């Protein structure tokens with residue numbers, strides 16, 4: 640049975656999270672990963688506070704003022720009625736961006752085939768050897784499937800990785816870049832340094848060092864977001 644209140648919170652306005660669009664962010668409660676650096680444990684472990692009717696009431700008031708809706712979390716693809724919700728958001732005239740950890744390739748594929756998504760941010764957590772250590776989950780193969788689906792689709796998407804130098808060093812990032820290229824990714828590979836938060840799921844220490852950019856591969860375009 641679908642959760643009566645799947646949404647943890649709504650950020651009413653962002654100019655940063657949906658490329659070239661004014662948008663809001665819908666934070667879905669719950670996630671199937673437990674990344675050590677996750678600084679949203681309240682969303683990952685918490686329950687939803689906002690039901691779909693309340694969300695749609697909010698969005699109706701934003702028609703003409705916002706262009707897009709970012710479905711984030713947590714992991715939004717875990718919400719069983721996501722397709723129905725996307726149809727309703729589209730009926731209001733918004734574009735939809737999905738933030739996903741790539742664990743639900745079938746959901747992603749279905750949404751793409753129904754033309755319900757306009758942009759995707761795909762989190763690449765680690766290569767197979769480090770994936771479980773970082774995410775405490777076994778979704779590496781699902782991630783690769785999601786990546787392949789997106790590479791074969793025309794909907795724009797980006798791949799991004801959060802970097803804590805204790806978890807991912809330059810060699811690990813270069814291996815991940817090779818995996819992206821092998822699977823046909825042609826876009827920019829975005830890296831974002833871990834920002835220390837005492838409440839991160841893995842209780843990580845503050846980032847002790849930054850990656851040495853001179854040791855990163857130039858086979859793919861890499862950009863740091865911070």
Ligand code: SF4
Pocket residue numbers: 670671672673674676677678679683712713714740
């Ligand atoms: S960082 Fe990891 S645990 Fe946190 S929401 Fe994203 S996928 Fe889930």
